[in-house]
Amino acid sequence: MLRMEAKFTIGQVTRHRVYDLRGVVFDVDLSFSEEEGWRAITMDKRLDKEQPFYYLLAECGDSSYIAYVPEQNLVADVSGEPVKHPDIGELFDVDDGGSYHYRGRIFQ
Template structure:
C-alpha cells in the first residue's frame, strides 16, 4: 500500500539525516519514481520505495544540484540559513523571513 501523504511541503528547507546536504523541496513523488536516471541512486535495498521521495534544489559544501531523496532520510532544517542554489530564483520567491514561496515548475 502506498502512503498518500508527505511529511514535507514544497518550499520547505530540509536536511539529510546523515550527509551534509540541505535543500528546498520543489516536487514530491508519493512513492518511488521508476525513472531510469534515479534508479541507481536509490538502489539501497533497505529503502522503502513506497514512501514519499522529494526533489530538492540541494547544496552540499560548494556544490549545487538536484537531489532525489526518500522521506526517511530527511529532517526539517531549522537553521534559518538560506539555501544557496542557483535555481532558487527560477522556482521560488523568498520573503523577508526567508520563506520560499513556490512560483511554478520549470524542470521536467
C-alpha cells in the same frame, strides 16, 4: 489501496539525516517513480520505494544540484540559513523572513 501523505511541503527546507546535504523541496513523488534509476539510487535493502521521494534544489558544501531523496533520509532544517542554490529564483520567491514561496515555473 495504500494512501500516503508527504511529510514535507513544497518550499520547505530539509537536510539529510546523515550527509551534509540540505535543500528546498520543489516537487514530491508519493512513491518512487523512476524505476530505471532505482539501483543507481541505493543498494540499501532497507530503503522502501513505497514512501514519498522529494526533488530538492540541493547544496552540499560548495556544490549545488538537484537531488531526489526518500523521505526516510530527510529531516526539517531549522537552521534558518538560506539555501544557496543558483536556481532558487527560477522557482521561488523568498520573503523577508526567509520562507520560500513556489511560483510554479518550470526549468527551461
